[in-house]
Amino acid sequence: MSDFRISADAIDQAAELAALEDTASGAVACFCGRVRNHNEGRAVAGLQYECYEELAVSEGARVIAEAKERFGASRVLCVHRTGDLAIGDAAVWVGVAAAHRNEAFAAARYVIDEVKKRVPIWKREHYPEGPAEWINAP
Amino acid sequence: MSDFRISADAIDQAAELAALEDTASGAVACFCGRVRNHNEGRAVAGLQYECYEELAVSEGARVIAEAKERFGASRVLCVHRTGDLAIGDAAVWVGVAAAHRNEAFAAARYVIDEVKKRVPIWKREHYPEGPAEWINAP
Amino acid sequence: MRGVFVAATLFGLMRIRVDYFAFLRERAGRAHETLDTGAATPRELYRELRERRPLPPGKGLKVAVNDEFRNWDWSLEDGDRVVFMPPVAGG
């Protein structure tokens, strides 16, 4: 199974964490992005993620390989949701196991930043009032 | 229950994560320090943590209050183990919920750094060979 | 006349599949389409597509050919799958 995955189902953080087990790694840093009930001052009712899966998976795997290479992280996993998400649902999860916390934090930060910049996934926000909108639409 | 806790029992990360639930917070950053099978080039068989609990709890609570104040984190939790730990066991866990990932990462990093610097907890390493040693002993 | 014939031979029509995602899918009114085109590059192809679909200007979009990021002047080949992507918004 790839270290970067797209999932139409809820993210099981306990299972992801278990997959990071590694007796040589003293530090695990995780990040989870969740659906907030507001964005830029506007109430949000839910989200929808759409993904270009073939390219998302290959670009996501590149991001993870870079994180391992740059920070010497021993394990790096990332999973991103697609489909309809409710408030509080996990949209993306990143987990890193490394020897020390510097590397673990830096690699986790790198992965979430690059995924948000580079991986072809798009978010559509639903609002209590007004039509849904694609974020960053040109 | 205090946001900083000392625990003689295994850390239940799923339960800790659940306690961070907060629909206004889009970002959750976690850190877990685990017992490694080596330290500074030497094989390690296990660890023992001892704690001055009254002061650890009050100092830990101060660290958490500072993290909330400095980074605007909405929820910050930390739990640190005492007693005998085996390789792979979680020794300390930090979880932060915040509106955005900058604040979540910064607050998690602050808490683990300050806990390691300020909270009266001591670690004794057991080795496959040779007597156990208190780390940082004067 | 001769010039046109040579061009048609050397740069004949290619069959290209185009996929649309998210905002572009909604604008195009479809998830994908296959067309026979003389466009030699994604840039030319997008110009052609904009003549028939209410797509936004290409500025800010990214291009993939056969599931790899490519630039706008990449040489297309018969049978290629081309994707024009709005700015990503994951996380």
Place this chain on the structure above:
Amino acid sequence: MRGVFVAATLFGLMRIRVDYFAFLRERAGRAHETLDTGAATPRELYRELRERRPLPPGKGLKVAVNDEFRNWDWSLEDGDRVVFMPPVAGG
């Protein structure tokens, strides 16, 4: 003689509980002890303790009085609980 009497009245012996943790607990050979002392500060108290226990020099240690961090020159009071702490090593 009169000077000694006044000192004994004003600065009489206090009952202080001392707790030891980790490396210091092992060196002291006990987790805590209670003593009657004329030491007015943690600094004087530690000097006195080192006369009877194989404790390391105070440099690098921290002091708590009644579960609060205090400096080495804090004024002790009768009934105080004092803890001398090795450098912490959590995490």
